[in-house]
Amino acid sequence: MKTMLTVAGALLCIGLPVAAQQASKCGPTKEVIDDLRTEYNETVVGAGKDEKGNTVIVTASPNGETWTALVVSVKDGAACAVAAGKGWKAIPPGKDM
Numbered sequence: 001m002k003t004m005l006t007v008a009g010a011l012l013c014i015g016l017p018v019a020a021q022q023a024s025k026c027g028p029t030k031e032v033i034d035d036l037r038t039e040y041n042e043t044v045v046g047a048g049k050d051e052k053g054n055t056v057i058v059t060a061s062p063n064g065e066t067w068t069a070l071v072v073s074v075k076d077g078a079a080c081a082v083a084a085g086k087g088w089k090a091i092p093p094g095k096d097m
Contacts, residue, residue, distance in 0.1 A: 070082065
């Protein structure tokens with residue numbers, strides 16, 4: 001889980017632009033994830049907690065063509081897309097890129 005948090009944190013810190021169609025993705029977590037599954041064939045590939053207790057979720061398409069990073073608010077449970085891109089590659093813990 002620590003590796004996933006590191007990866008998610010790195011994605012958020014480098015300020016990757018969010019695709020326009022995914023930038024408006026905020027709402028109940030289940031609905032946002034269902035929409036990503038329907039629109040981009042993405043499923044959850046990892047999750048962790050940030051320093052504020054929010055949940056960070058990464059979804060990706062099976063072939064890694066697209067991915068989305070979501071932050072789920074600890075306050076109200078709403079999920080918002082904070083980054084999205086192409087070319088997702090899963091890296092096992094302990095392996096280098």
